[in-house]
């Protein structure tokens with residue numbers, strides 16, 4: 001059955017599939033952890049009921065999403081060894097320490113305080129509990145820092161040397177960690193996580209407002225989410241633009257693929273809005289173009305020359321159609337998200353934010369947009385780096401484990417089946433939690449287990465320490 | 470058998486430590502899953518789940534440190550062992566995925582709760598078995614060519630690796646049972662005592678069998694354990710195993726609360742030390758030593774700094790989390 005497919009293609013499919021599954025959950029839990037910290041801080045500060053009920057409401061959803069993020073992440077950390085053992089041998093001295101630091105500084109922090117955050121409010125009091133929430137939120141951000149540093153090093157390697165065994169070794173750790181594309185990628189990804197979460201929170205708020213516009217919880221979350229979207233979307237687009245300029249400098253072939261520029265343009269390159277890239281013929285069919293626009297965006301001058309893939313050896317080309325299309329999906333969604341934010345500002349100004357049914361419908365429809373943009377963004381980044389795993393230095397074909405195709409094929413099938421079952425179940429459970437509105441006496445996770453103590457108030461927790469907040 | 474204290478040796482101890490902490494922490498956690506089918510009542514299962522729900526994620530993070538740390542400190546060993554253990558590792562990961570999501574999923578549905586209970590029990594059993602099989606496969610040695618694994622994808626499967634797989638399942642079940650003795654009360658605790666007895670006997674049998682077979686796998690193991698003067702160093706291990714087992718039997722007979730769990734952990738520690746004696750200084754038995762596999766010094770020293778500062782901190786707040794959820798768990802008080 002698998003004679004036609006070689007082990008490399010299967011290993012790539014497996015990595016892409018399991019990674020895409022994993023990233024869905026971090027993009028949500030990074031943002032949600034920060035949102036929960038904000039909600040709890042607001043509760044401690046103002047003592048208002050609505051904040052703790054929103055906190056408990058989203059905490060239950062967080063617990064499910066976080067658990068799925070953790071288990072799919074553990075799979076990722078072992079895949080480097082099982083499927084990419086040559087890569088692990090050669091880059092281990094550089095990628096390995098970064099992942100080890102991620103475990104030591106981030107994963108333990110998240111995991112160590114997660115239990116207290118989920119189940120410990122009544123055991124440790126409000127202040128310590130807030131500390132636990134903060135630690136979990138911080139942990140997710142530290143984790144983002146390290147893993148993106150590792151990934152960025154693979155995109156724009158710096159500060160390394162190559163030893164006698166052919167391994168990459170660090171010549172300068174600061175240059176390795178803060179490699180040229182890392183700051184851009186970090187900012188873009190953290191903003192992406194915040195946007196993704198804001199869109200989900202906004203969609204849930206809108207869903208309940210469509211049923212009842214007076215509910216305090218949904219009004220609050222909808223308003224908070226729309227502020228976040230209007231604020232972050234423009235910054236994200238700006239960050240994406242800067243990210244692209246950085247990529248042009250360090251990975252020009254990737255930008256050529258994103259732009260669909262098979263040919264060089266000595267005096268002003270057009271911006272191809274849509275079209276069908278044809279890798280074999282090396283041209284974009286049915287292209288809809290804006291003349292000179294690409295040079296204007298990338299070089300800030302309409303007539304600046306721009307090189308195309310014809311300047312790159314053919315066996316170093318990325319798969320243009322995938323990179324081209326995923327980039328357009330991301331940018332298109334970025335523009336739609338910006339539109340949503342602007343619309344919310346307009347309606348807020350007119351005092352109709354909680355009234356417009358049409359707008360609530362739009363916000364609901366945009367709920368999954370962040371996830372799709374994140375996936376599209378990663379596909380752009382990763383396929384645009386091909387055919388290398390370490391850009392320009394280590395080819396994907398030289399990275400793979402010496403495994404027979406049937407071994408990889410069976411594990412791929414197992415992952416596909418398992419992940420589909422889990423994904424469907426997880427999404428159903430999360431949607432079910434989202435389908436009921438938050439109510440004033442909202443309980444945290446495990447609300448169906450009998451509870452002795454009554455709900456805790458910040459005043460009670462704080463009173464122990466004496467002074468008020 | 471002399472041990473010199475260079476960077477590679479220090480890292481070998483750090484990785485060994487991480488793996489041991491993992492075995493200790495996730496061992497009882499997986500053990501609870503293995504025991505799940507023996508506690509069919511929903512109320513009991515709720516208590517069992519709740520006794521680890523706040524800490525399971527932290528327990529599993531040690532596995533990530535073991536794997537990630539190995540890629541960082543001994544990339545060659547990681548690159549050889551992972552493809553060699555392809556099937557057991559993937560099986561373990563899938564098992565961990567299913568049992569991990571069950572912690573939340575089973576509370577979110579009434580209709581499919583039984584399904585997630587099966588996922589929890591089955592996933593735990595599969596993960597434990599796969600870990601034991603992987604251990605056996607490492608001990609019996611893997612085929613290395615140059616810097617790559619050179620064998621086939623079924624080489625790991627032998628009677629010996631099955632034996633170590635079953636042995637680890639039994640051992641984890643013992644840890645789980647004694648954990649329940651410590652964390653529960655009433656009828657549930659009574660049954661946990663009973664199970665502790667059974668699994669202790671089985672575990673002693675398994676330790677005996679593995680100890681008898683291992684020296685015959687390779688001459689190195691035989692010499693390590695039985696040649697003079699090594700015997701002076703190795704003989705205390707089996708003697709200590711006998712002593713601890715006696716104490717453990719006594720603590721079960723007298724129905725102590727904490728001792729059975731702590732003594733079971735000691736038993737694990739001794740078996741683990743025995744393994745270390747067999748393997749050192751090889752990280753891939755008979756073919757790659759820790760020095761051959763070590764990553765360059767500046768990678769190892771870069772991480773050593775972090776380990777020295779962070780591991781104590783991690784142990785500190787992990788202990789705090791266990792402290793917060795100390796005491797007996799029952800159906801009405803829970804943590805909630």
Ligand code: HDD
Nearest residue numbers: 026029066069070073074076077107140143144147530533
């Ligand atoms: C942008 C952020 C990001 C990216 C690109 C990745 N992860 Fe991740 N990962 C996280 C952000 C994150 C997180 C926020 O820290 C998680 C996600 C949800 C969660 O529960 O923790 C997590 C969990 C998580 C865990 C479980 C941690 C635990 O035991 O608590 C592991 C082992 C990994 N990841 C490993 C990886 C690997 C090997 C990746 C790349 C190949 C990777 N992650 C990409």
Ligand code: HEM
Nearest residue numbers: 012015016019020023147150151378379382383386389396
């Ligand atoms: C988090 C989001 C990520 C997503 C969605 C993602 C997605 C992908 C995809 C789709 C590919 C396949 C490209 C192709 O074969 O054409 C790929 C390749 C790869 N990625 Fe990522 N990736 C992510 C993050 C990372 C990170 C953080 C690392 C490393 C630290 C990484 C390491 C790799 C490697 C080694 C490959 C090469 C194997 C291959 O070609 O499939 N990825 N990734």
Ligand code: HEM
Nearest residue numbers: 185188192237240241244247331334370373374377378381
């Ligand atoms: C509309 C404006 C946007 C622009 C111009 C833009 C630009 C870019 C570029 C150029 C890359 C590839 C960088 C590289 O690999 O070298 C990228 C990657 C990515 N984008 Fe965007 N982006 C935009 C919107 C968004 C939105 C709205 C999201 C998510 C909510 C998003 C999420 C991502 C992610 C997750 C990646 C992969 C990680 C990375 O390389 O940073 N982007 N983006």
